[in-house]
Amino acid sequence: MTVLLTGFAPFGGSATNPSWRAAGLVAGRRDDVVAVELPVEFGASLPALRAAIEAHGPDLVVCAGEAGGRDEVTPERVAINVVDARIPDNAGRQPVDVPVVAGGPAAYFTTLPVKAAVAAIQARGVPAAVSYTAGTYVCNQVFYGLMHLLATDFPALRGGFVHVPSAPEQVACGEPALAVEESATALEAVIDAALTTSEDLHVAAGTLN
Template sequence: MTSSSTVLLTGFAPFGGETINPSWEAVAALDGCRIHGHRVVTRQLPVTFGESLKALQAALRETSPSLVICIGQAGGRAQLSLERIAINIDDARIPDNAGKQPIDAPIVEDGPAAYFSTLPIKAMMAGLRNAGFPAEVSQTAGTYVCNHVFYGLMHALRNKRNVRGGFIHTPYAPAQAAAYPGAASLSTEVVTEAIRLAIRIALTTAADSKLAAGAEH
């Protein structure tokens, strides 16, 4: 595969006692499909600090993509969250799937404090909303494995100006939300179609839209 024809899409394994992870369920459905002339290749990442980045780096080497979007679960959120910023810190509220719980640890020693997504996140937000999908620009990807992978991705792409990358969080799946009264959810089918559209927008948008999508808090 050439760098001009491949989209790398990743999701995560289940964690925190869950039996599914909606990020992987939605991503897996797109494996092998073609979007705007690009073939989508999917990979599942482990919910472990360090190992998740090794798996991501292997996938980058194997696929040489022109676009990379990592998807993760953010239970409690009501919309698809297009992440703006990855920060250079691991601060785990709960242990990962290997029992590791780093606290106030840099992801990359002497790395920059943060990286910004290179996806056209505001154009993606507008396009998703226009198509009826709940979407927002998020100012934080947390400090768990999702942010760990987001930062690691952008660090890996820092010198590859022709490769765009970023991160999207998805709410619980309905089966998960049933265990948390009042929690928002989106079906796997809806998230899959939203990701399909997000990829198309990312592939066809050269410059991001100038839209207000900030946060007061």
């Protein structure tokens, strides 16, 4: 089995991105994981993702990104077909109200077992929860683009997206954060859950708002 695990380059003025640092840690200790850094650029992220899939021929794709303000690792359940950028990307582009894929479905659900993944993360002592919004920035673009690729060009693959919190050194004291090592532990738990679970857990993990 080969797992493609992606993280993002730094963006928004930050010097680091915990999603890429965590992905690198995971790849450094597992022979079945290949880590690839994706650019935080609307015009380049999906071509880079496709190129990585074609180059490595994975059996599973897990994309990770940073979610500032969250204090849990959050496997994402649904990607939506819209880009509405609050800030410019690293190439200076700021698209507003455009689809990720013109004519594509309104949304895609992940094919990762997100509830089993959350349970696996929590079992390793890392806080986690299912998320129902991946935002409308490059993270959601990559998540939706990944699921569209799997639906159209790579139907044998499974994949999805996981958000990790900012690293402690990125935020002011008291703001939500998680050590990169813990984020790496969580990503490993997601991978293991996906490789060993064919049917997700049937447990409540919804939200009221």
